Amino acid sequence: MLSNKIKLINVLFAFLVGLSAFFSTNLTLAQNQPTVTIHRYESPPIDAVNLYWIETNKGIILIDAGRFLSQARYALDEILAVNKPILGILITHPHTDHYGGLPVFVDAAIEDVPIYASEITYNDLKTDSQGFIKARNQLHGNDFPDKDTIPLPNHIVKTGDTIKLGGLTFEVIDLPENETITTTLYYLSQQNALFAGDFVVNQTIPFLGDGFSSNWLNQLRSQQLQYPEETIIYHGHGKPDRVERLIKAQIKYIETMRRLVAEALAGDREVTPSEQEQIVAQLEKQHSDYKTSLVLPNLRIGNIKGIAKELS
Template sequence: MANNINLQVYHGVEATVNAYIFSDNESVILVDCLRNSDEASKLAAQIKSLNKPLTHLFITHGHPDHYTGMHVMKQEFPDVQIVVNTPEIKEDIINFSTWMESVGWLEKEPALKPKTDANPNGFDYQANIDILKRGKLVLAEGAEIEAFSNYEAAECEHLTTLYSKDLKAFFANDFVYNGVHPWLAIDTQNIQNWKQQLEEFAHVLEQDLTIYGGHGKPGDISVFNTQLKYINDFEAVVAEAKSREEAMQKMQELYPDYTQADFLLVYSVNAFVAE
């Protein structure tokens, strides 16, 4: 018998990144919290409209488009527990935030600047982020969402996927960008790991699952092969392109309906094609 669990997908505008709101009659769990505070505030308002306590904010990995809204959620829901699946993901978040402050990237998000002796009012990442116990998120009425982080470095160094038996859903997070140009400004070994993991997902997961990616709309099991084809096409294009402009043009011709060409695709191409 299925447990009571509902899902709302919040499609962010910046970076086309998703947040996931799980709820039952008594509680809410949020997975990821968008790339900027303005959108996170709108997300918080949607959660408040459910009139149930937000018990957990789960962050899937240490890229800021998935955790920038943390301080907003902590302000709006003081009792929320912010959790990640492994200590390594917590360190990824701390290290990325520290680096962003060092290069001035947090001037638009000053509340995310890490707490230090020089900045005692900063965000206390060490104190505010806990490690999830037993690899499961549990709603008040008992529905479980399983978390898995035993993957090789791919789109990022450490990434969590989620599975809900009750929803018949797998949350591939940033292994899948559905209709969105993926972040490929990564090591070539990471790309190979990513491709291998996509092949494994396509073969071992139940064929009737709904697949939710970190970016873009949900799909069926075919999204893994679609993502794999995109990565193969990208590798072929950047290997042959004589310029960044040529690579950009070719990828946009191959994927004319994909979003984030002016952000995610640009950085990916720049990582592999010399000026």
């Protein structure tokens, strides 16, 4: 039965790859500044993940690399069409849906392409310490690379660093323990563009299973004050939007989850299956427009368990 479900999921993914979409935002800047176009490749619509590529006069900078090899090839076709070199790849965090396409882009680069990531992200890709790569291989087979074929970051970054590529200067903010074990933000201050991975998402159920929700809330509140109000967050799932709206919505969702779980824990210090169902029902009512992942149908339950363990 399980193998049949896995086959069905893979068939759906193969079909949905062809329904993926491209979006572009043009940013015309002051004199002597490069003209920047931010392209968003979203795939597939039922389990959407964003891959961004920034086009400047000098070349292309990638933010993350997508989930699957097949999806990366679709995005690469669009990138090659502009006839500019890939100047660098910036990885935001060590979740497989954001680096599975790395081999495709590295192989397509004319020269050795620099790959930027935090030390924690580098170590996780190298060791598969969370077992995510192994799980993807088992579920999706040849459309996800083996651990040994995933190019490792060759430039380790930390908070306070700057990255200069294609006439642009990215400011690095590395934040451990939020949606994942670490998230690296890349900020273009002159363009008012913040590339945030899954630190903030839009109308998408976040991952809270690691038990970092308290730390994540503190980071969100702090980051909310760091950027001009016109800053756009280009994140991992959903449509980009202004920093204030997205961070407020992210805070509200996490606070709601923590409140509902805390109320369930108040009596006997556990969240029963019945209480889990009640929490899910309330979340679906309050956030009916929030999407979940096709391969993580029980994400809400996993989040409840993660927060319950954290609060206990």
